[in-house]
Amino acid sequence: MILLDRVTKVYNKNLGSALDRISLHVEPKEFVIVVGQSGAGKTTLLRLLTREERPSSGKIIIGGIDYDKLKDKDIPLLRRKIGVVFQDFKLLPNKTVFENVAFALEIVGMGNKEIKHTVPKVLDIVNLKGKEDRMPLELSGGERQRVAIARAIVRQPKILIADEPTGNLDPKHAWDVIRVLEKINKYGTTVLLTTHNQDIVNKLKRRVVTIEHGKIKSDRANASYEV
């Protein structure tokens, strides 16, 4: 589902490489946690997957799409197939909860009737029923993050990438978010999660990839947190 082959990313030659020959293979329906300290290269890795950045060298293939052969006009189509949850939520501030989630469907040209039918279902999955008309600023951090998750999964992507989705949340809300991710994974979506949260990593008992100074330090199944 996700294949990285000796991927290197250099932003600035004087600073060394942010990622150094990373190779990673993620199977369909897998739940992979990427851990590592700030600056280790986690976010760079995710930005490469969403094609916000291009690798300096190496190969990336996701869902059969070779990024080297990807044309600019096809990047939006790629992004529609990947659900992304950002650490800073990235909600549209002038849109309500409903509109934020609906926006992901409007982009792909879904009709209004279908949107009205689909969005409430997804908001129900992330436990936001009844908050459809709130603006993002009226929500707590955990609620905003769940809106972002709803938006990421509403198109039923095969892959969900979540960049420290619990980073700004207290433990209770953090676990709410993680439960939602587990639920989605159970329905068949491949999940790639980056986190700092030791407690979450240890309790999830999933495959853990540890990145340090831009390199993969370890890659273990049913693992716990160690940096």
Place this chain on the structure above:
Amino acid sequence: MSNHHRNLITLNRIVQTGAVNFIRNVSLAVAAMAVMVVTLTIILFSVVTNATFTNTIAQITSQISISVFLDSNVTDAQAKDFAAAIKKQPNVDKVDYLNKEQALQSFIKANQGQQSIIQAAQQATNPVPATIHVYPEDLNQIKPIEEFLTKPANQKLQTKDSPSYQGDRKEAIDNITHATNVLREIGIVAVILFAVISALIIFNTIQMAIFNRRDELQIMRLLGAGTWYIRGPFIVESIIYGILSALISVLIIDGAFAAASSALQASSLGLLDINYAHTYFTDNFLWLLTLQMALGIVLGAASSTIATQRYLKFKTTK
């Protein structure tokens, strides 16, 4: 769902979002439209002024003619044939034939108040020759007519001092034409200059608005929105500015003419014939309105297309 249907939904959404954004960003709309209105008003004013000047020149020059004085031996039939022959020449707008009697009356009318001249003309036999007035289409191209008139065969039909070009009058008219042309050229340069400056200001205003919403653009991009899905609403918004600005500028000019003709109680300001300008404006209202709207739309659409460009680019550096 068919592709066609999907495209319709998308187009509908783009237009709707653009309209909503227009309403939500009123302060920006006012700023951008203020600049646009000034530009479009000046352009419209110069178009009308230009048409008026052209009309003024045409009116003055249409009164100018070449006078062909006929020898007293020439019969009425010969004179009419000659007039017809002149009429067939290129650049001849019209010819007027006056027989001796008519020419005398015209002479007397032209010299009213100068008793001694009139008395001299009315003495004994009529000294005023039969005359053909030749009105050229373009005063600057009378050479061929002149050549035709001075051919020996044709010269024989005329008196010694024929043809006459009314030299002093032509010179005065040349001066006016020259002055108006210079004025018009200065006007065109000023308008172009102003249009460029205000296009830059409009561009900047729209760019600032888009800068304020760059995060939003970036989020849309990350969610997989296509270029035109993101850009479309901005263009729609700018087109609304353009259409409204065009309407306002037309209303301003209309009001200005109404005020000028009623308050000044004058039909012209120097070379600018206000009455004609107002008539021209009224007669060509639809065409001018269309021109203004087209300009406003192009100006707005181009500015917002360029201004969104940089936020929609994908990274190409490795």
